[in-house]
Amino acid sequence: MANKRVVVDPITRIEGHLRIEVEVDENNVIQNAYSTSTLWRGLETIVKNRDPRDAGFLMQRICGVCTFSHYRAGIEAVEDALGIVPPLNAKLTRSLMNMALFMHDHVVHFYHLHGLDWVDVVSALDADPAKASKEAFKYAELPIATGENDLKKVKKRVKEFVDKGQLGPFANAYWGHKTYRLTPEQNLILLSHYLKALEVQRDLAKLMAMFGGKQPHPQSLTVGGVTCVMDLLDPSRMGEYLTLFKVGVEFIENAYQADVVMAAKMYKDEPSVTEQAGVMNFMAHKEMQLNRTEFLFDTGIIENGDLSKVFDINEDLITEEATHSWYADNEALHPYNGKTNPNYTGFKDMDTVGPDGKMIHSKVIDEKGKYSWIKSPRYDGKPMEVGPLAAILISYAKGNEKIVPLVDDFLTRTGLPKAALFTTLGRTAARMIQARAIAKHGLEAFHTLIENLKVDQDTYASYKIDKDKEYRGRFIGDVPRGMLSHWIRIKNGVVENYQAVVPSTWNAGPIDSLGQIGPYEANLVGLKVQDLSQPLEIIRVIHSFDPCIACAVHVMDKKGNDLGTYKVDPIYGLSC
Amino acid sequence: MQEQRLYEKLTKRLSDLEKLPRLKEEKSIERHLEEKGVSRRDFMKWATAITAMLALPGSFTPLVAKAAKLSDRLPIIWLHMAECTGCSESLLRTDAPTIDSLIFDYISLEYHETLMAAAGWQAEGNLENAIETYKGQYILMVEGGIPSGNSAHYLTIGGHGHTGEYSAKKASKNAAAIFAIGTCSSYGGVQAAIPNPTGAVSLSKVTDKPVINVPGCPPSEKNIVGTLLHYILYGTLPALDAYNRPKWAYANRVHDLCERRGHFDAGEFVEEFGDEGAKKGYCLYKVGCKGPYTFNNCSKNKFNSHMSWPIQAGHGCIGCSEPDFWDTMGPFEEPVANRLYNTVFEGLGADSTADKIGVGLLTVTGIGIAAHAAISKFKNPKDGEE
Numbered sequence: 001m002a003n004k005r006v007v008v009d010p011i012t013r014i015e016g017h018l019r020i021e022v023e024v025d026e027n028n029v030i031q032n033a034y035s036t037s038t039l040w041r042g043l044e045t046i047v048k049n050r051d052p053r054d055a056g057f058l059m060q061r062i063c064g065v066c067t068f069s070h071y072r073a074g075i076e077a078v079e080d081a082l083g084i085v086p087p088l089n090a091k092l093t094r095s096l097m098n099m100a101l102f103m104h105d106h107v108v109h110f111y112h113l114h115g116l117d118w119v120d121v122v123s124a125l126d127a128d129p130a131k132a133s134k135e136a137f138k139y140a141e142l143p144i145a146t147g148e149n150d151l152k153k154v155k156k157r158v159k160e161f162v163d164k165g166q167l168g169p170f171a172n173a174y175w176g177h178k179t180y181r182l183t184p185e186q187n188l189i190l191l192s193h194y195l196k197a198l199e200v201q202r203d204l205a206k207l208m209a210m211f212g213g214k215q216p217h218p219q220s221l222t223v224g225g226v227t228c229v230m231d232l233l234d235p236s237r238m239g240e241y242l243t244l245f246k247v248g249v250e251f252i253e254n255a256y257q258a259d260v261v262m263a264a265k266m267y268k269d270e271p272s273v274t275e276q277a278g279v280m281n282f283m284a285h286k287e288m289q290l291n292r293t294e295f296l297f298d299t300g301i302i303e304n305g306d307l308s309k310v311f312d313i314n315e316d317l318i319t320e321e322a323t324h325s326w327y328a329d330n331e332a333l334h335p336y337n338g339k340t341n342p343n344y345t346g347f348k349d350m351d352t353v354g355p356d357g358k359m360i361h362s363k364v365i366d367e368k369g370k371y372s373w374i375k376s377p378r379y380d381g382k383p384m385e386v387g388p389l390a391a392i393l394i395s396y397a398k399g400n401e402k403i404v405p406l407v408d409d410f411l412t413r414t415g416l417p418k419a420a421l422f423t424t425l426g427r428t429a430a431r432m433i434q435a436r437a438i439a440k441h442g443l444e445a446f447h448t449l450i451e452n453l454k455v456d457q458d459t460y461a462s463y464k465i466d467k468d469k470e471y472r473g474r475f476i477g478d479v480p481r482g483m484l485s486h487w488i489r490i491k492n493g494v495v496e497n498y499q500a501v502v503p504s505t506w507n508a509g510p511i512d513s514l515g516q517i518g519p520y521e522a523n524l525v526g527l528k529v530q531d532l533s534q535p536l537e538i539i540r541v542i543h544s545f546d547p548c549i550a551c552a553v554h555v556m557d558k559k560g561n562d563l564g565t566y567k568v569d570p571i572y573g574l575s576c
Numbered sequence: 577m578q579e580q581r582l583y584e585k586l587t588k589r590l591s592d593l594e595k596l597p598r599l600k601e602e603k604s605i606e607r608h609l610e611e612k613g614v615s616r617r618d619f620m621k622w623a624t625a626i627t628a629m630l631a632l633p634g635s636f637t638p639l640v641a642k643a644a645k646l647s648d649r650l651p652i653i654w655l656h657m658a659e660c661t662g663c664s665e666s667l668l669r670t671d672a673p674t675i676d677s678l679i680f681d682y683i684s685l686e687y688h689e690t691l692m693a694a695a696g697w698q699a700e701g702n703l704e705n706a707i708e709t710y711k712g713q714y715i716l717m718v719e720g721g722i723p724s725g726n727s728a729h730y731l732t733i734g735g736h737g738h739t740g741e742y743s744a745k746k747a748s749k750n751a752a753a754i755f756a757i758g759t760c761s762s763y764g765g766v767q768a769a770i771p772n773p774t775g776a777v778s779l780s781k782v783t784d785k786p787v788i789n790v791p792g793c794p795p796s797e798k799n800i801v802g803t804l805l806h807y808i809l810y811g812t813l814p815a816l817d818a819y820n821r822p823k824w825a826y827a828n829r830v831h832d833l834c835e836r837r838g839h840f841d842a843g844e845f846v847e848e849f850g851d852e853g854a855k856k857g858y859c860l861y862k863v864g865c866k867g868p869y870t871f872n873n874c875s876k877n878k879f880n881s882h883m884s885w886p887i888q889a890g891h892g893c894i895g896c897s898e899p900d901f902w903d904t905m906g907p908f909e910e911p912v913a914n915r916l917y918n919t920v921f922e923g924l925g926a927d928s929t930a931d932k933i934g935v936g937l938l939t940v941t942g943i944g945i946a947a948h949a950a951i952s953k954f955k956n957p958k959d960g961e962e
Binding site for chain 2: 007008009010011012017038039040041042043045061064065108113116157161164168171173195201202205206209210214215217219224225227229230231233342346347354362363373457459460461534535550
């Protein structure tokens with residue numbers, strides 16, 4: 001029997017527009033998987049010929065979820081190009097804002113984006129609140145929002161909601177799917193935390209807005225430093241940071257940590273959770289400055305899942321190619337020289353598995369040709385997985401004293417072997433471990449800042465952009481979804497070329513010229529889907545990466561071309 | 577007598593509501609709940625308690641029970657076009673009402689890709705179902721610019737590969753009201769900035785129905801939810817300015833109610849980020865603040881539950897709620913009057929009063945403000961070092 005094609009579009013509960021297609025054999029085992037981004041915006045083209053000081057603001061709009069990451073990257077790439085070293089106060093303030101982002105992003109990801117892949121809301125309506133309340137103590141010493149009365153209220157609220165017949169965002173999901181593994185009581189605990197996390201995320205966003213002016217899209221970074229000097233010199237403001245930071249710590253320690261352990265225990269024999277990472281190469285960059293010299297997470301590369309050796313990163317070996325991406329130039333190029341002229345070839349017609357399991361007419365990608373707006377980044381010609389799992393594995397392998405105990409704690413609490421880290425579950429757990437590391441050690445940056453402010457109140461380093469000089473510089477760091485780099489060339493006082501190589505590109509990119517597949521695709525191959533009309537397993541695996549697709553979509557670089565000379569192709573839009 | 581009138585009024589309201597179609601989902605939680613046997617008796621007990629709580633006579637209990645079962649939350653369809661999800665994130669920050677209360681008590685979020693549980697065909701089914709079931713009754717909220725014309729296929733959504741333009745048009749057709757959330761949906765946004773490589777346009781360009789613009793990059797949670805609350809509380813649409821923005825939020829310039837306005841009037845300016853003026857909270861005009869040209873209520877409502885706003889954080893306004901601000905307001909850290917201002921509004925720009933176009937030219941005002949800044953600085957004895 002021929003393979004069947006399954007299309008999942010839109011992949012919801014992510015940032016951006018993502019489509020996944022898979023081919024399954026007669027036993028519903030995935031033989032081939034294709035990851036496709038279906039939106040292209042063109043920001044790297046738009047930033048060209050503009051004032052470099054504006055680059056951070058424009059690139060920030062790549063994403064409103066990781067809303068600090070591209071802002072900082074845009075600002076720091078320019079600082080690197082111009083040779084500016086911002087004052088320590090500015091660096092630590094950026095670090096404090098970044099910590100707020102990480103804690104916010106990871107909490108929202110687990111509860112509101114990934115959560116419903118683990119939690120069967122319908123099952124929670126059967127729970128006994130008294131029993132559930134006791135259950136919560138198995139995973140946390142001081143659990144949050146799981147008192148018997150709390151849980152009764154949650155259950156009542158959801159029941160009343162359901163009674164009205166308007167299910168809103170909960171309508172038509174895969175409730176009752178066979179791969180849900182939590183008991184009704186455990187589902188009720190997580191549902192309560194889903195609601196509590198809606199509150200907590202608002203506080204964690206305030207934590208960033210306090211020095212950022214707003215969130216999303218904070219506005220207090222500038223090339224050379226930060227502008228929120230009044231906030232930094234206001235002790236009551238610093239008190240607010242401490243208070244809201246502790247709201248995050250409390251939730252991460254007593255809800256998030258416990259819930260991930262509970263899920264790990266219950267799901268440890270579910271294949272869509274224990275699926276081994278498809279690409280066993282991991283790469284991460286040091287991040288989260290705590291004082292003058294120390295960072296919380298380490299830099300390096302792990303190859304073939306071997307934790308005994310961590311390699312250094314050689315930036316010259318980073319390339320991007322577009323063999324299967326909707327761009328004209330296929331060759332692998334270093335980001336300083338990236339070319340990205342669009343060449344959209346669209347979909348083809350094919351019958352695929354419909355919502356009721358019967359075959360229906362659909363559009364599918366041409367897997368032999370080009371099929372995504374995302375490019376394929378490679379390191380030394382090899383695909384890499386980036387993200388919190390990479391960051392945690394690399395720090396663990398390097399014996400980082402702040403990270404090792406947290407990883408061991410997770411393994412002890414769950415009784416899982418080290419190998420369980422290299423899985424879909426490991427990816428979800430790594431995010432929680434990263435949040436815990438920040439919760440435990442992040443305030444070191446805060447206290448260093450206070451100490452430094454006693455003797456030094458500088459927040460900004462002056463600079464001049466020489467219009468007769470050419471500059472080039474880059475930012476490399478780790479953001480909530482993994483290793484991010486921005487690469488800028490400045491000429492005649494304006495941006496000449498700009499490329500962003502982002503975490504979701506590394507993970508979501510299509511097949512390369514050597515036939516190597518990236519992490520999303522590799523993680524799906526071999527997975528069995530129980531019910532083709534309800535592909536929950538696919539969504540669970542993909543969500544474990546926390547896709548951020550607006551970030552991942554590469555935008556064109558019209559190197560050497562006059563922007564005014566486009567010809568419009570009547571079928572496929574812009575081309576050269 | 578009064579009680580009788582109230583009873584009649586409530587009965588009529590309920591019978592009107594009853595006529596609204598209900599969602600029919602084969603796998604709904606509701607069906608599941610019935611199967612699990614949540615008893616009618618428990619439900620009526622609850623209704624009695626609520627009736628007492630509302631200080632209504634016992635005879636109202638059946639009405640209360642009926643009310644609880646009716647679809648009385650406002651159906652919302654939220655579409656994502658070419659965007660960064662910042663507007664959705666901003667919505668999530670709402671605290672009055674809180675986001676959970678908004679979703680559970682006020683609106684029925686029928687389609688929202690970042691929040692909905694369903695995916696793939698089932699997600700698309702929700703959209704089609706909502707458009708059909710709530711024909712003429714739902715609010716359409718759209719986030720993102722829309723790739724159009726020959727580049728419309730630069731955004732496709734769903735198994736049939738429909739363009740964003742197609743989905744936005746289709747959903748617009750039967751909406752009771754349409755809100756363009758954010759600068760991208762209102763005016764095209766960042767992807768529509770020069771040279772607009774994807775042909776991105778505003779929502780109003782792809783539908784012939786009236787669109788209420790709620791710009792900002794992103795708009796504050798207050799402005800998104802406030803626009804919605806206006807409809808929920810008053811049952812009408814808000815008064816609009818020349819750019820179809822609700823006047824309650826966009827009638828004043830950021831400059832008008834700015835906390836640093838006193839320093840502007842006193843001629844006290846930040847000359848460079850990080851200087852003494854910055855530490856004292858002086859006016860940010862000379863480091864590029866676009867507050868005088870930007871119509872928004874940031875200086876009053878701020879962001880993130882009134883936590884802060886850019887000017888409080890020491891950075892000038894970048895004008896993010898004005899049309900084409902990416903092309904007209906940059907460089908963001910230089911005053912407008914420092915450069916030759918070739919306005920794309922052709923004089924009909926951001927510096928007109930909110931509801932009456934053409935009062936002042938942006939350029940002239942820009943120069944006026946710069947002159948004011950220069951003169952007051954010269955006259956200011958506190959500015960000793962220069």
